[in-house]
Amino acid sequence: MxxxxxxxxxxxxxxxxxxxxxxxxxxxxxxxxxxxxxxxxxxxxxxxxxxxxxxxxxxxxxxxxxxxxxxxxxxxxxxxxxxxxxxxxxxxxxxxxxxxxxxxxxxxxxxxxxxxxxxxxxxxIDRPALISALPTVSGANTWMLDLGANVSSDADSLFQFAIMGSALAEQYLERSPRVAILNIGAEEIKGNDLVKRCAEMLSQTNSINYIGYIEGNQLLSDVADVVVCDGFVGNVCLKACEGTAQIFINKLRSSMMASSIKGWITRKLFSGLFNDLKTLNPDQYNGASLLxxxxxxxxxxxxxxxxxxxxxxxxxxxxxxxxxxxxxxxxxxxxxxxxxx
Amino acid sequence: MxxxxxxxxxxxxxxxxxxxxxxxxxxxxxxxxxxxxxxxxxxxxxxxxxxxxxxxxxxxxxxxxxxxxxxxxxxxxxxxxxxxxxxxxxxxxxxxxxxxxxxxxxxxxxxxxxxxxxxxxxxxIDRPALISALPTVSGANTWMLDLGANVSSDADSLFQFAIMGSALAEQYLERSPRVAILNIGAEEIKGNDLVKRCAEMLSQTNSINYIGYIEGNQLLSDVADVVVCDGFVGNVCLKACEGTAQIFINKLRSSMMASSIKGWITRKLFSGLFNDLKTLNPDQYNGASLLxxxxxxxxxxxxxxxxxxxxxxxxxxxxxxxxxxxxxxxxxxxxxxxxxx
Structure with a gap:
């Protein structure tokens, strides 16, 4: 119906x-x-x-x-x-x-x-945010926001993004999502005022499962369910992951497409691995949500x-x-x- | 001597x-x-x-x-x-x-x-910047700065980063390096005040070969010789590329390390491709310079x-x-x- x-x-x-x-x-x-x-x-x-x-x-x-x-x-x-x-x-x-x-x-x-x-x-809510799911090595998703709805944000907005992301991810996970802030280091002293103020607000909020800072290389590692950042950072970072993944996929694809015997063997043996790797490109997902x-x-x-x-x-x-x-x-x-x- | x-x-x-x-x-x-x-x-x-x-x-x-x-x-x-x-x-x-x-x-x-x-x-110079070379698909390098010497920057600093990056890259390239600003879109209307003001300054400077904005997915595509961004963005973005590359390399490595016949064939046929892909991980480079x-x-x-x-x-x-x-x-x-x- x-x-x-x-x-x-x-x-x-x-x-x-x-x-x-x-x-x-x-x-x-x-x-x-x-x-x-x-x-x-x-x-x-x-x-x-x-x-x-x-x-x-x-x-x-x-x-x-x-x-x-x-x-x-x-x-x-x-x-x-x-x-x-x-x-x-x-x-x-x-x-x-x-x-x-x-x-x-x-x-x-x-x-x-x-x-x-x-x-x-x-x-x-002061500003909407663009959120999307990213694939991770474990097969689970990590939701990241803001991906570019705003070109700059204050700590209150970042805090609201964390709440919105957590509420969305919870609908999929059916448990309290691990919420992290994207930063240039994992230690408390690292980062700019924006992330430090947001971290302070989140660590004082019991109803959000805030786990601290994560770095750019952890985005696809399933260390957090929700990653919060400002829209500029989120946009360039997501595209950096997509661009890198695409380069690796293209290199593999061309070796699979080779008309040689090697190309034939590659296709026979590695189409599974190739498809597996393709699922790790964040670009495969479509449908970012304006929260x-x-x-x-x-x-x-x-x-x-x-x-x-x-x-x-x-x-x-x-x-x-x-x-x-x-x-x-x-x-x-x-x-x-x-x-x- | x-x-x-x-x-x-x-x-x-x-x-x-x-x-x-x-x-x-x-x-x-x-x-x-x-x-x-x-x-x-x-x-x-x-x-x-x-x-x-x-x-x-x-x-x-x-x-x-x-x-x-x-x-x-x-x-x-x-x-x-x-x-x-x-x-x-x-x-x-x-x-x-x-x-x-x-x-x-x-x-x-x-x-x-x-x-x-x-x-x-x-x-x-108002602030030093951390710069490093990134590998690209063409085999040439792209220099990116600031990679985290500063957690925030103004447009004057960003402009100085462009000059410093261009002067460094020129020593390797022996031609006028293509300088780009990292942004959330390629169109002129895109971005925050910081990148827009820096873009204005660079486009008025004839002695710098400014080519415009590039997006995060173009970092490893050899579209620019020097990519300028603030230290927070540069740090998370570079690590996002490294993290994604590492995940792909790890997946390939484990399929090569398999003790099966498939693992043996993979090692025989694809160690070249694997080494080629490893060179695309920005993490392979070492020695960032404080300019x-x-x-x-x-x-x-x-x-x-x-x-x-x-x-x-x-x-x-x-x-x-x-x-x-x-x-x-x-x-x-x-x-x-x-x-x-």
Whole structure:
């Protein structure tokens, strides 16, 4: 019985409807509980649906929008000039409770500015944060935030990120997540004022399982469930992991693709290892979540393919089922109570 | 004819004289131009020398020091309380022109504070910066700074880092190095005030070959010769690359070490690829340089083994031969002239 509606920005991302429409159709067959509102140019959407031999129906509604926010548009300009864009209408669908969540592959800055303006922040949250799961050597995930929703943060925001990350990770782990701050050393004396002040706040908060500082080389080592940092650091660090992983994967791939006997043996023997290593590239995951809003907004990679976008839609469904914004509010209330009394 | 003297802090690092003494002896046989002053506990040093069947001579002088700065000592405390330590005496040797450079595996914060206090900054430099070469896919190096000499920086410092990094890289490349700023996006609108103001200054400076922003996933892609960032970002980012590379290398190593036939075939076929991949771990390099001082100070990893420490001593020799502090001063003067007229 389809009972969760996701508004999908059909025009965002590098490929627009060529990826978003097949992803919507595939997601509908994967997730029986899903309904999709595809928002974008009706002609382009119809074209893609007809290529797939699929027609709109009660589970797939098309909503026309005339305009698209480009990837290079400044968030402030996008905010003033967003009427009638596919991204704006996707967020509106959540604001008007026509959809339970929205998913977009479009301009991250614009998505954040519009979401914040249209959905509003949860009480007690000063800034939203972008969070995503990273793979680790153990197979478990580590959630990292902020990945770039903000270019600078203060200690209060960092503290709120820790609470939001912990509330989200708890929905997956069903135990109290280990929360760490990313720093330039593990010792207490290390770091800048921002991390030191946040560390002090977290170590005084019993309802958060704060385990201390971790360093950049521990991100994929499963030493923490939630890693907190400012958006600039999180963004460059995550991309540094992705870039390094990609270089190793590419080197292995080219040795597997060699047409020699060696290439043939490599393919036979090591496709398992290769697939195992691929799962260690943080880039394989898709669907970063904007936390701190009164609604669920999922940001997909601009370069996402059909499979990756289906994953992002899956992430939206998961967060709807777990009522993540309410869980964050509950956790925040508990922390505030603890700190005030 | 030995004509370059390096003062080596024999007590620093995780292994002290057990690594520093064999490294000094090995470096002397590698580099005929080298003389070493080994500074540390004379009994422990003599013990290691005798294990190696080596005696002090005109190329290897031992200078006794009573004390060691621990790895957990706060830089401010180390500064007040450094008399008679091996690190302090090593820097003194440079300050008194008894040595041309010093190398230490000890406490980074203390090394920076002491070097800055004893050697003084070059005119026009507000803060020293830690720089190291990173490997890239092409086989060429990319130099990155600051790697953690400072926990926060302003745009003027970042601009000075760019000048220093460019002056150093030029000594290796013998062409004008491509200088980039590490940012959360490649577009001009992206980033925080710090990187935007530094970008503005660099794009107005003709004597620096500024190529714009790069993202974290491009660090090992040879798109720039010098990458500039603040010390917090540089430290976590470099370690993120190292940690990711290490995970991939470990996975491959365990598949090569398997005692099965598959392990045997892997060893036979892929030791070349494996060694190739190992060279892509930034951690293989050793010998980060503290730039901006009136003297040459090389920081080795605390966990460096003999070979790695020999590399760090080689880096010191290279910088002495190229007179890196003078090259930085020249470059800085040229930039200041250009900006003021």
């Amino acid at each position: 389809p009972n969760i509606t996701v508004a999908l920005d059909a025009m965002g991302g590098d490929f627009g409807p060529r990826v978003t429409v097949p992803a919507a159709v595939q997601a509908l067959s994967h997730f029986p509980e899903l309904k999709v509102i595809l928002i974008g140019d009706r002609v382009q959407i119809a074209e893609q649906l007809s290529l797939l031999g699929y027609q709109s129906n009660s589970r797939l509604v098309v909503q026309h929008s005339d305009r698209v926010i480009s990837n290079t548009e400044k968030p402030s300009l996008a905010l003033r000039n967003s009427d009638g864009t596919s991204m704006s209408q996707s967020i509106d669908a959540v604001a008007k409770h026509e959809a339970d969540a929205c998913v977009s592959c479009g301009n991250t800055g614009a998505l954040m500015a519009l979401s914040r303006f249209k959905l509003k922040l949860l009480p007690g 701190g809003l009164r609604g669920i907004v999922i940001k997909s990679h601009g370069s996402a393919d059909v499979e990756a976008l289906v994953n992002a839609i899956g992430e939206a469904l998961h967060e709807v089922k777990r009522q993540v914004p309410s869980r964050i509010s509950d956790r925040l209330e508990a922390v505030l109570l603890e700190r005030h009394y | 030995p004509n370059i003297t390096v003062a080596l802090d024999a007590m620093g690092g995780d292994f002290g004289p057990r690594v520093t003494v064999p490294a000094a002896v090995q470096a002397l046989s590698h580099f005929p131009e080298l003389k070493v002053i080994l500074i540390g506990d004379r009994v422990q040093i003599a013990e290691q020398l005798s294990l190696l069947g080596y005696q002090s001579n005109s190329r290897l002088v031992v200078q006794h020091s009573d004390r060691v700065i621990s790895n957990t000592e706060k830089p401010s405390l180390a500064l007040r309380n450094s008399d008679g330590t091996s690190m302090s005496q090593s820097i003194d040797a440079v300050a008194k022109h008894e040595a041309d450079a010093c190398v230490s595996c000890g406490n980074t914060g203390a090394l920076m504070a002491l070097s800055r206090f004893k050697l003084k900054l070059l005119p026009g 901006g001082l009136r003297g040459i100070v090389i920081k080795s990893h605390g966990s460096a083994d003999v070979e790695a420490l020999v590399n760090a001593i080689g880096e010191a020799l290279h910088e002495v031969k190229r007179q890196v502090p003078s090259r930085i001063s020249d470059r800085l003067e040229a930039v200041l002239l250009e900006r003021h007229y």
